[in-house]
Amino acid sequence: MSEFQNPKARKRGLVIQEMPGEMLVYDTETNKAHCLNDSAAFVWASCDGVNTISDIVREFEANSKGTVTEDFVWLAIDQLSSKGLLEAKVEPKFKGKSRRDVLKTIGLVSVAALPIIASLAAPQSALAATSCNCSSNSDCALQAGMCTTQMCDNRGMTPSFTCVA
Amino acid sequence: MTSLQYGQNFISFGVAIRFESTNARLLQKAVKTANKALIGNLKPTQKPPEHTFVFGRNKELGTFVEHNGSIVAENEIERGVFKYFDSYLRVRIGEYCPDRVFVHSGAVGINGKALLIPGNSFSGKSTLVLELVKLGAEYFSDEFAILDKHGRVHPYARPINMRTTDGKYRPYTVDVSDKADLKKRKPLPVGAVLFTSYKANAPFRPKRLSPAEGIMTIAPYTLPILVNPAYSIQVLHEVMNGALIVKSKRTHAPRFGEKLLQYLAKVM
Known part of the structure; x- marks a missing residue:
């Protein structure tokens, strides 16, 4: 069978x-x-x-x-x-x-x-929960209000970027 | 591996960590940042480190942080790198803590029981937590619910991180915790878990979830779920077994906060 x-x-x-x-x-x-x-x-x-x-x-x-x-x-x-x-x-x-x-x-x-x-x-990285959900550095820069330093970093949390404001 | 010129070993929430640098100032800044990130839960130790962080600065990367040999942050703007390290360290400690389960969640105490509001950053949980505190709830955290093996919540009371509502979303903090009061604060059993997202003028229509649905829904916010899934699920089971679990859209925090407290007074 x-x-x-x-x-x-x-x-x-x-x-x-x-x-x-x-x-x-x-x-x-x-x-x-x-x-x-x-x-x-x-x-x-x-x-x-x-x-x-x-x-x-x-x-x-x-x-x-x-x-x-x-x-x-x-x-x-x-x-x-x-x-x-x-x-x-x-x-x-x-x-x-x-x-x-x-x-x-x-x-x-x-x-x-x-x-x-x-x-x-569940997200692949626990860091994703702290992300501003930008898909690239340039997106993050556009969200100037959300990211005051306009700096993103996606290390360990691809594809989400994290604002380092 | 040879140690750099300056180094210090610490233990935080049961996780042994080491900070190293060739630059005494950077090391000092790392310790200061870590102390703030971990709300003072950073004690010197002789225990061999599980996680080594190296702080440096060079022409190619600017200021950088390495974690166990891999670069985790690099930028010309040192402040930004340490800001990122602040988040990174909290999350890593939360993931590897051996006996506590960190959940990305707001937490307040109401009549001897805790209310958890799981959510990611920028989901509005700080705004709601602040509103509930204004209405008389005890502040536990706007960021992590720290759960012990019995499913009780311990405070992680950093000043509440808010953002201005002028369209520029500038960050500022509100300190609502009385330090003397915090020391006396006992861990609380979880009375209710609220899964909520903002929608303008949404009515409060709580839909009850079963304990298994509750665990499933909170899993994405549970930091050690990837590192230690069995223990995480066991603790989440303790939480959900005794709690009222509801899901609802929410409107502006002041209006929603009042309605929520009225509802919880009836059912919790």
Whole structure:
């Protein structure tokens, strides 16, 4: 059976914080924080490389999380894959369909909260938070008010520049 | 590596640093800048340094600062280089501090609990913090919320950095902290976290976030997240677990400050 049918959750390089009804996953390789709702977290935890999609549907229902279809699980798998949370990338099941259409179709036949993963990237350098967000020295000079010395420096924080006023 | 003619070792927030120079005046200026940047948290130490900063001046670069062998700032205008070093040092200490988590955030105390307002520079957090202090909140910081392992906030009370509103945005500071009072100030548990951005005449419509959403949203403002992600997340979890987490646009600080305090009085 292909790994598409037996998805495996990635564990390497992740910091995982479980919380009631949700999960926070921080990816140290991409510096992204992901927030998984209960449904997405359950599907992710069930991706052990052995379970098939049908097994995950059964486990989901057996854990009283509601009645769902394989498409429901695929919706979670697609998101997990695109966010790099699976060992191997999975070909998107709903390629070419709008997210709204997919959610509508799956939502109508599922009695469970749809799997949702929200993500946010941390800056590559902590110094970026002190930046005036100029894209070049000349931009910084134009913002004379923001940068009284009209001096920018982008060391360690490309592509943002920092005013050294 | 051989040491330069002048050098001093310090420890700040648990991070061992060394300043070196062939120029006694530059070294003295570096120590003065660091003392101000780290609000006096700079003590001499014998501990081997993890971070070495070299200060110099030559024809090619002007005044320059090296950090562990790499140039981090260089310019003809010495004042500008030290201004940049001031920011750079604070951020590096915040990233490498072993037991505290520095978050880019305003912080005030309200009825024994802290309110955090995470945000980057120029996001208006100083203006809002100053307004809240005027309305009776205790000042903790307009720049960093320093969190211990229990998720409590410690003061980082530099004078508040403001900018003029005449369109020229000239920087000036407002000192709202009473030094004697600061020494007595105890760390506070976080009661609320507010994610906000300015929009003229925006109504206050707080949307509550879950703890995981709170951690995700505050992660980009968390200085050690790249260096020590596991400990950072653990501490942020402590913070978010017990706090009210809200997101809202905000209008002008005086109007928004009052509404925010009324809201927090009801829910915090």
